[in-house]
Amino acid sequence: MGSLFRSAEMTLCQLFLQSEAAYACVSELGELGLVQFRDLNPDVNVFQRKFVNEVRRCDEMERKLRYLEKEIKKDGIPMLDTGENPEAPQPREMIDLEATFEKLENELREVNQNAEALKRNFLELTELKQILRKTQVFFDEHEGGINPTDSMTRALISDDSIARQSTLGPVQLGFPEKHFDPEEFLPCFVAGVILRERIPAFERMLWRACRGNVFLRQAEIETPLEDPSTGDQVYKSVFIIFFQGDQLKTRVKKICEGFRATLYPCPEAPTDRREMAMGVMTRIEDLNTVLGQTQDHRHRVLVAAAKNIKNWFIKVRKIKAIYHTLNLFNLDVTQKCLIAECWVPVLDLENIQLALRRGTERSGSSVPPILNKMETPEDPPTYNNTNKFTNAFQILIDSYGVASYREMNPSPYTIITFPFLFAVMFGDLGHGAIVTLFALWMVLKEKPLAAKKSDNEIWNIFFGGRYLILLMGLFSMYTGFIYNDVFSKSFNVFGSHWQTVNLTKSNVHSLPSEIMLDPATNEYMGTPYPIGMDPIWQLAQNKIIFQNSFKMKISIILGITHMLFGVTISLFNMKYFNQTMNILFDFIPQVIFLSFLFLYMCVMMFIKWLEYYATNDPADFQYGTRCAPSILITFINMVLQKESPVEEGCSTEMYPGQMIIQKFLFVCALLCVPWMLLAKPIYIMRQRKQKELHHQITTPRENGDAEAMHNNTSSPPAQHGGHGGHGEEDSGTGDLFIRQAIHTIEYVLGSVSHTASYLRLWALSLAHAQLSEVLWTMVLSKGLALDDWVGGIALYLIFAFWGTLTIGILVLMEGLSAFLHTLRLHWVEFQSKFYEGAGYAFQPFAFEAILDTGSTGPIED
Known part of the structure; x- marks a missing residue:
């Protein structure tokens, strides 16, 4: 479970292989795909490395196979793909493969020349x-x-x-x-x-x-x-x-x-x-007779080659990848042993040892390979183990920046938050069903679709993110059910909770075109709709006013919760890297600042919902809607330290002691700014003075050798901090204050701007609903208004036009817009609270990745 929430623990190892066993061992490691080799010959030209001739032979074999493949495709002969993954051939088998390819190429070229002459x-x-x-x-x-x-x-x-x-x-x-x-x-x-x-x-x-x-x-x-x-x-x-x-x-x-x-x-x-x-x-x-015989012979040669060409490609690419990797190794002085350095996951060391043992047995070598751990000051690569479900979410995170080593991985949380925030903007049960069915088709047809290996980049993006799209569609169906919105219409499941409005088939057409819903009147039963929105709001004239208030407040609540969650995750990073100073001088003031201002604003929303209600009773006037304060005005006056104006007869406070508590919260939030700005640099400066004083006291008592020993032993801890603010002790006093000032200003201003940024959830949701309603009113309703057979033909044509616009505009364009806005909310508003993203990805030597991409180039660090 540790590698799910943060990257796997890595170690640098040194590998000693006998020359006769090196090929087989590297082949086994390529099948395993858990080792990233480092280039130990960075200054050596690629044409001067030991196995360059073998690589050239592989290039020549690949050229011949491409020629055969082109001829096979020209004749339209299907190439058999059994799905097998043959092992890399032994070096001695290269001669047989070269002879086979040479014979096929010469025979095919001779046949083609004869056919061309004929x-x-x-x-x-x-x-x-x-x-x-x-x-x-x-x-x-x-x-x-x-x-x-x-x-x-x-x-x-x-x-x-x-x-x-x-x-x-x-x-x-x-x-x-x-x-x-x-x-x-x-x-x-x-x-x-x-x-x-x-x-x-x-x-x-x-x-x-x-x-x-x-x-x-x-x-x-x-x-x-x-x-x-x-x-x-x-x-x-x-x-x-x-x-x-x-x-x-x-x-x-x-x-x-x-x-x-x-x-x-x-x-x-x-x-x-x-x-x-x-x-x-x-x-x-x-000539016709001879041409027919020539074409038959050519066809037989190509059919025989088509049965094995897929496996031949795999074998040649594996051989080439092995020799590319061997070119990264060093030879020892005896020229009998190859030395390699590689990054490996600590938890997979046993599997790697077993793979090396299998390679040694296959080669017939009697000397076992040696794998030793090494100490290094370098930051290891970041390795997040994924599967076909989590891979799309991890790609979204890595597109922003690969996580630093052992940094908290946002991907597990993104599995839920990403489709949910998307669905808040794309909330429509009908449109969500279209997205869900498309993704479900890709998931159910996963194996045949993956076997086609299309070159269409857009299709590959959709297919790679099929599980992400499936969750986006399911969550959109859920939020569409909550909004009670299906192609701009509503489901009447539980009936309306408004007394004067009876939604039945017999009288729904007799309802007035404009209904003004006022909860203060006797029309409202006083009990809320069981789940979601009452369907009568779809016919109400004040629907937009109601949905504006509802969706805007929900967007602010979701945004503050999301950002507080990101700040909380930063605590786990600080605790893991033993950054007690960052906890005291960064995390605590950040949580206080965000909670005492913006979380308090969310709390006031809930207090307003619980405290005030619609009523025309003079006895409950102070709890009526006219006395309900504006949360935005109250929050602004809290910052300006002013009292909110109220009508006569209304209370100036939503709860007892509101003004005192607000002043206390604002002062505490205000004090967090100099806390974040000055405390950390001053603490680091005091630590430096104490070290200098201690150094001056101990220096006269030690000789030069002892002093050198002391410096050597004390330097590694200072060099080791590379995560989340480590290494700041090497900066000058001015740099410390400038860096901390930048972080403080960025967080304070970002808290305001990021909170406003979450209002895009409200804006895009309303825009999507209005576009859907306009499309229904201006297009599909025209076909429903006609009768008889003319209406049937018109409805058939208009429905096709409406369906095209729905999929093209509301599903594809609006879906892409909501996707990009959700991506921004995660990359900027959420991940900026805890995610550094300054690492580099773990790129193991793996045959599977090489064959999927069709690349046989060297695996670089």
Whole structure:
């Protein structure tokens, strides 16, 4: 139980391991996850350490596994995850793993290269097939004359002054007087394939470079083709270009090369084209067969690798983590023993000894490891043992600052106070039910959801805090029940305790729209509602006035209680660290100041609730609401030492002797300020003078060696205080007074500002209730007001809109706002009373943490 309320006790140990047993022992410690190693080679470059070659080998194996994983994901093959956690392999097994990964990578790369070459050949043959098919259409046109309405797209790169084409006559190319001659034109042509999006620019370039003396025909390939390099589907077009002369031929080919168009041979004779087409079809069929066999072989290799790749990743990362850790160790002079220093929890020393013994037995070493405790002036790391329930609350605390060593841990108290203060601001039974159901779903589906290991950061935050969200939802349902607020409406469970108001199904619609509730009249039965608020307040015109007063006073009472609890926790820190001076000069005046002023204000609230009541009886006038004093005015007058003004016939005191007691409390609280400001520095100065006087008396009687011995023995206690004000004796007189003045001003002013800060509980609660009511009145009530089938359709649409706004604004945005305000109340108003948060977290060498984060880097101090 001690580690629950404060961090576990830690000790620094020195570990001696035989070289042959070091790997196995570190592996066992990694499975245990209770040892934080220190780097004994901080000045040695990472590339000059002993096991750097092994780390590089692990990096290479990890690279190969990532390549295999990428290929497996590319084919959509599921990777088997059995949930097993294999042990770290022995060093001799690294060779077998390296050989296996090397073989798989080489085989897969060879298969991929062959498949890419086959796909490239298949692409070329497919393009050639399309060229032969499309160009055959062109030549068939010219055998029977040009038909401009053919499906084959035709383009003549010319303008009106250089090239003209008649729909009935022959093609004119170059000069108008020179007519088109098929026998002269057809032999000079090139055919190829180009990306479809490059066609317009390709045409313009041909026109400008060849001055219109070319004839271009192009047709789109309907089906997309696969790019063998990237695997993407691309759309291409077939083109054929006619020209005259070798000069134009060279120019056209350069343009095709610049636009990355692929040129293919196209025979001039029809018989040759048909023979080539038949050969191409035969080769395509053969290639399809070979491609299918290649893909089947690749699939079999990847399926076999997918069965073991998860376990391979775990093994490689464990090996790498072990060698990273071994690089933190030192070698002794004999080069046969490794020396390490580590922080370990005192209560787990026996488990660590057993793990070291198991590692020694696994390695076959005959020399047992040695684990010795060390004395050190350093502050140990802070280790708070958590589970899946308490982890979210501990993360909230550590986000503000890791607790100092053995300092009181606020996390156990936050388990209750955090969701409760959140619920005070988020009090709605309906909205709390939505939050509860969402969190309950995450808790019930915990294992399958955790196995997915999503990369979505927002989802991981929600899932990690599922138990926190569950408690927030349950507490919100409780406070919503107390407020009797469900989506801005109320439950009529016990009936109303107002006589003139009868809440029944028959007459609830006949009630006036504005009801003014006055407890002083005979309408009130005189007995309170059994639990929570009377549902009639939901229809009252003075509902806001009533809830304002109620929620504001409740916020102040909760805030003062919360802060007093924080000051009380500081007493446990002071007693644990034997800080008697801090108890006398810090804790006692702080409690008196906070209690005699602000706690007394809360007591006056209860006195007012018990002493005064609503009545119109003249005999009880002095106990009526008109004589009830304002707590705020009374508190201000108490500080100003003034009497509160009252009406004629009313008593000036709430209880006998009020003014005398208030003066006494205020004077005592006022005296606490110089008590906190001066007592501690003056006490420390007197202690210093006594030590100096004692030193002057004893120095002449001792020789130099005795004096040195005395200094050495007296110095550790002065150096040991690092918690909550220790070490102040090393400061100068001016620094002492300045530091104490800062603490005093911060506490006195903080008591006022922090008390006002808790009014956010009242403000956000009212804002949430009003937003919920506005959403109901302005959105959902519009759908409920319609009748017949039109009303059903309208209500269906309006309810969807209302539900979206409810979840998006009132649950998510308002919930996030209440969460952040609750976080501030804990970090500032509560923890500032006792929490120093100047420590550093315990980061043990643990395989579980390394595998969860995917990190295999060195574990640093």
